[in-house]
Amino acid sequence: MFKKILVPTDGSALATSAATTAAQLAKSQGAEVIGVYVIDPFPYIGIGDASAAGLQAYMSEARNAAGQALDAIGKACAAEGVKFSGDTIERNVVYEGILETAKAEDCDLIVMASHGRQGVKALILGSVAQKVLTHAPVPVLVAKG
Template sequence: MFKKILVPTDGSTLAAQATTVAVRMAKSLNAQIVAVYVIDPFPYIGIGDASAVGLQAYLTEAKSAAGQALDGVRKACEADGVVFAAGDTIERNVVYEGIIETAEAEGCDLIVMGSHGRQGVKALILGSVAQKVLTHAKAPVLIVKS
């Protein structure tokens, strides 16, 4: 059925819950896990050296957080004997696009991700990465709600 499952992660508890579901699924299906961490590009536009220093500090911190989050997915896979095929860190202005691009580039046939399950006006105002992935992804998407 599914052979390669994409798990987007941000290192949150909700992402860890989605990882647990994805790993259990992968184990039962003899599938592989691919994880992705999407870094928003540097949010501050400045002038001069201060901007360059700020950018470098931001990217260093973001890449460290990405490494920790991806390592969490890798460890969850290893604990259950599931193949951790790849851990990608990418930069995108639009997070959901980065998730979908990774799914397509890695040949993933399922995306498993967390969602806060916002409803009504909150969902309309805040939007949702999960909702946008559901709307635009070509692969099936399994949403793990908090």
């Protein structure tokens, strides 16, 4: 039924748990897993050499974190014998980056974690999972940790 499963990650233990769920589901469906890590753009606050150095340091750290997060998904997929590819993208709005990737990769399912915030925290912080659920053109499986 599913051929390409998108797994967004922020590198958290919950995201890694969702990746394990996605890998097991992919194995049962004969599907492949696509991982995505969305980097927030560098908060540009000035001009000159200091900003250039700050941008370089920021992007280096962000790409390192993305690599580690995507490696965790890759390991979960390897354990299940599932094909995996990962990508790092830069977007201002995380959920939009997830949805763009789902469309660009022609994914037919999104499996993601939810931190399960409730009450005022959920209202103030919003929820990437909630926004993906609301706007996704494909089914979304939310794995709660």
